[in-house]
Amino acid sequence: MGLLVMILGLALFFAAHVLTTKREARAQAIARVGEGTYKILYSLASLAGLALIIWGFAHYRATGWIDVWYPPKALKHITLALMLPAVILVVASYLRGRIYATLKHPMLAGIKLWAAAHLLANGDLGSIILFGSFLGWAVYDRITLKRRTDGGGPPIPVGGVTNDLIAVVVGIVAYLALAFAFHPVVIGVPVMGG
Numbered sequence: 001m002g003l004l005v006m007i008l009g010l011a012l013f014f015a016a017h018v019l020t021t022k023r024e025a026r027a028q029a030i031a032r033v034g035e036g037t038y039k040i041l042y043s044l045a046s047l048a049g050l051a052l053i054i055w056g057f058a059h060y061r062a063t064g065w066i067d068v069w070y071p072p073k074a075l076k077h078i079t080l081a082l083m084l085p086a087v088i089l090v091v092a093s094y095l096r097g098r099i100y101a102t103l104k105h106p107m108l109a110g111i112k113l114w115a116a117a118h119l120l121a122n123g124d125l126g127s128i129i130l131f132g133s134f135l136g137w138a139v140y141d142r143i144t145l146k147r148r149t150d151g152g153g154p155p156i157p158v159g160g161v162t163n164d165l166i167a168v169v170v171g172i173v174a175y176l177a178l179a180f181a182f183h184p185v186v187i188g189v190p191v192m193g194g
Contacts, residue, residue, distance in 0.1 A: 002059030003066075003126055009052025010133045016045040017137065021144040053130070060126040069123035080179065080191055082117035086110045087178065088171030095170070097163030105145060111138040 019026055020042075030038045089110030092099040103109050115135035118127065184190045 002056045002062070002064055003129070004056070006053050006056030006060060006126065006130065009049045009054075009056055010130070011049075013046055013049025013053060014133065014137050016042050016049065017141070021141060021148075023148060023150055057126055057130060064126075066125040067123060068125050068128060071121055071123045075120040076191075079117040079121035082113055082120075083179065084172070084175050086113035086117065087175040088168055089113065091171040091174060092164065092167040095163040095167040096158045097160055097167060098158075099164050099167060101158050105142060108138045108142045108145075111135075112142075 019029070026038075033041070087110065089099070089103070089106040092103075093105070093107035093110070100106055112135055115131040115138065118131040119135065122128070122131065179191045
C-alpha cells in the first residue's frame with residue numbers, strides 16, 4: 001500500500017513539474033485560469049504529491065520493505081561525501097554567485113547528485129523508485145531547459161565570490177544539520193546506520 005501511495009505522489013509531483021517544461025501547455029493553462037490561480041494550483045499539486053511521497057515511503061519502510069540488492073557499507077561513506085557538494089549546490093541556486101554562473105542550474109545538479117548518491121546507498125525497491133524518479137526528472141528537466149526558447153522569469157542578478165562563500169558556509173551548516181539531526185530524527189535512519 002505504501003509503495004503505491006508513494007508512486008501516486010511521485011506521479012502527481014512530477015506531473016506538476018513536467019507541466020512547467022511544456023511551455024505552450026503551461027501558457028494555455030495560465031491564460032485559462034490566470035497566473036495567480038495557476039501558481040496556487042501548481043503549489044497545491046506539488047505539496048499534495050510531496051505529502052503522498054513522504055507518507056507512502058514512510059508506510060512502505062514500516063510495513064513493506066523489499067530488498068533488491070545489498071549495497072556495501074563503503075557506498076554509504078561515498079553517499080555521505082557526495083551529499084556535501086549536493087547541499088552546497090542547492091544553496092548556491094539561491095545565493096547566485098560564480099557557482100551559479102558556471103553551472104547555470106545548480107539546483108538540478110544538486111538534485112542529481114543527491115538522488116544518485118542515495119541510489120548508491122539504498123538497495124530496496126522503494127528507494128530505487130524514489131531516488132531514481134528524482135534523478136530521471138532532474139536529467140529530463142535539464143535537457144528541456146536547453147531546448148526552451150522563452151527566457152522564463154526576469155533575470156536575477158548574479159553576485160560574486162562572496163555569494164559563493166556564503167553558499168559554501170550555509171551549505172556546510174545545512175549538510176551537518178541534515179546528516180546528523182534531520183536524517184536520524186525525521187527519516188529514522190542514521191546516515192551511517194545499518
